[in-house]
Amino acid sequence: MSSTINIPAQFEIVDRPLDTQMTISMGPQHPSTHGVLRLELVLDGELVVKATPDIGYLHTGMEKLFEYKKYQQGIVITDRMDYLNPLGNNLAYVMAVEKLLALEIPERAQTIRVLMCELQRIASHLVWLATHALDLGAMTVFFYCFREREKILNLIEAASGGRLTPSYFRIGGLMMDLPSGFERRVQQFQDGFLKAVGEFHTLLTGNTIFRKRTQGVGVISAEDAIDWGLSGPCLRGSGIDLDIRRANPYSGYEKYDFEVPTEQDCDVWARYLVRMRELKESHKIVAQALGRLRPGPVKADAPKVVLPDREAMKTHMDALIHHFLIVAEGFDVPAGEVYHPIEASKGELGVYVKSDGGPKPARVHFRGPSFVNLSALPLMSEGAMVADIVAIIGSLDIVLGEIDR
Amino acid sequence: MSTGANNERNVSEPVTTPDQRPTPSQLVTALQREHDGWFAEIVEAYGEVTAVVPREHIGAVCAALKTGADSQFNFLADLCGVDRGVEEEPRFEVNYHLFSTTRHHRIRLKVLVTEADAHVPTVTGVWRTANWHERETFDLIGIIFDGHPDLRRILLPDDWQGHALRKDFPLRGYEPYSLK
Numbered sequence: 001m002s003s004t005i006n007i008p009a010q011f012e013i014v015d016r017p018l019d020t021q022m023t024i025s026m027g028p029q030h031p032s033t034h035g036v037l038r039l040e041l042v043l044d045g046e047l048v049v050k051a052t053p054d055i056g057y058l059h060t061g062m063e064k065l066f067e068y069k070k071y072q073q074g075i076v077i078t079d080r081m082d083y084l085n086p087l088g089n090n091l092a093y094v095m096a097v098e099k100l101l102a103l104e105i106p107e108r109a110q111t112i113r114v115l116m117c118e119l120q121r122i123a124s125h126l127v128w129l130a131t132h133a134l135d136l137g138a139m140t141v142f143f144y145c146f147r148e149r150e151k152i153l154n155l156i157e158a159a160s161g162g163r164l165t166p167s168y169f170r171i172g173g174l175m176m177d178l179p180s181g182f183e184r185r186v187q188q189f190q191d192g193f194l195k196a197v198g199e200f201h202t203l204l205t206g207n208t209i210f211r212k213r214t215q216g217v218g219v220i221s222a223e224d225a226i227d228w229g230l231s232g233p234c235l236r237g238s239g240i241d242l243d244i245r246r247a248n249p250y251s252g253y254e255k256y257d258f259e260v261p262t263e264q265d266c267d268v269w270a271r272y273l274v275r276m277r278e279l280k281e282s283h284k285i286v287a288q289a290l291g292r293l294r295p296g297p298v299k300a301d302a303p304k305v306v307l308p309d310r311e312a313m314k315t316h317m318d319a320l321i322h323h324f325l326i327v328a329e330g331f332d333v334p335a336g337e338v339y340h341p342i343e344a345s346k347g348e349l350g351v352y353v354k355s356d357g358g359p360k361p362a363r364v365h366f367r368g369p370s371f372v373n374l375s376a377l378p379l380m381s382e383g384a385m386v387a388d389i390v391a392i393i394g395s396l397d398i399v400l401g402e403i404d405r
Numbered sequence: 406m407s408t409g410a411n412n413e414r415n416v417s418e419p420v421t422t423p424d425q426r427p428t429p430s431q432l433v434t435a436l437q438r439e440h441d442g443w444f445a446e447i448v449e450a451y452g453e454v455t456a457v458v459p460r461e462h463i464g465a466v467c468a469a470l471k472t473g474a475d476s477q478f479n480f481l482a483d484l485c486g487v488d489r490g491v492e493e494e495p496r497f498e499v500n501y502h503l504f505s506t507t508r509h510h511r512i513r514l515k516v517l518v519t520e521a522d523a524h525v526p527t528v529t530g531v532w533r534t535a536n537w538h539e540r541e542t543f544d545l546i547g548i549i550f551d552g553h554p555d556l557r558r559i560l561l562p563d564d565w566q567g568h569a570l571r572k573d574f575p576l577r578g579y580e581p582y583s584l585k
Binding site (some may be wrong): 011056059061063065068099100102212224227228229232242247248336337339340341348350352354362363365367371372375376384404405 | 408450451454455479480481482483485487488489500502504506509514532533534535537538541545546557559560561562569570572574576
């Protein structure tokens, strides 16, 4: 265990009549805590002796709500968990239910899912980069990142109608096919994006202040990272080559050619580099997914689960009946339990669904990557300065909506 | 360990090429043979292996699966509690989703506990990530993890009454809650 407090000799705590340790509350309104996280910091001067995260300010009982909603109604709840990566949440949830239903998803729907998820991953990483840099005092990056993110949100809006809460993936496929001209618009975004990544690098990677604020800060060894259950860029920043898209492929990720970036430094800087490289990898996957798009159905052939086409509903009686039954009563899901993990932008997003055979789940549990990554914060921040805490929280890329659920 | 490349005829030699590594269900069956009573039931469904473990053995089973040369379940992906319903006996279950960062396989362990005696030994000694997961399960389902270093509520306030994810807890709670 490498979690011993490394305090320089001049700061060694000695028994003095006047206790020099001070406990302060950082958050829940502190801007660097990305929402409503409270940290209880025990400080010795500027040094952090102990940091204890206090979460739950955003708890809205979403897992409870699932048990009162039909399976298809649960999709909109998932949007509101990790609100920076809603399509990833949609995917994890619908795939878990599809596993219980043993549905076969058409090729085109799979490709569109990969395409949209990778665009969403880029958007999520851009918000991380923007706010991380902002926390460390670099404001310009924020505008560059949000300019690019806006383009992705427009694409998601074009496909689903929603910018932040798309609910685009449905059990058995997609809400609807992509609008006409969508590929061209994605291509436009793709053409300008690598230049934008170059701009981010120009602004930050060579920046001495940014390097000094991040290098050697928030170190967590590979061993500790696994022990604490870190996943995603936080784990890869500690040198572990693990990506669920490779380890347990889903949605056809095994057919895509991309690298899993890893860095050996185990610090905030390493996690920064991993995410910056992931931007380019996602860009690569989007390009491949665009090339793989072939005409075809986007919904599984399961009339009792998937809503029928509008046209079929008007001409076929059985389609109308199925539509009515799905909307009014939902569909029964075979009894059983599944755990489906995906690689979300922040790490392993696992969904546990337990069905007792009815149209509503018996239990839905989300393994949020932010929740687990945040639990390692005390280990990373021992012996750090107060200002480093801001850098460490930023490097974990937490979203409180997912942590508190 | 032998790679089994040159001794194809030697059947006693364990073959460990990626495709022929023991599957999770073979691993637990082997452990079952070795330690009688470690697994009450082994189920394979939806491509996932679930092993029901009597609660007194959960610590030993987790440690064995974590350190086993073939299993290497060094990563606790998730831990969650389930309320099977007020009428069910045993009422609660705790699910451990194990993952191996080297072998990339998964397994689910399940511990069943009754409402009258909702105690489970902690696995924080095996994986420290279990800390927050167990706190969450305690908070929302009300299962007590014996030996946990810091078993406090995590999502709900400390003075909250009841456990919100139990089936007999109403969706909207008992009364409007205000911080005191």
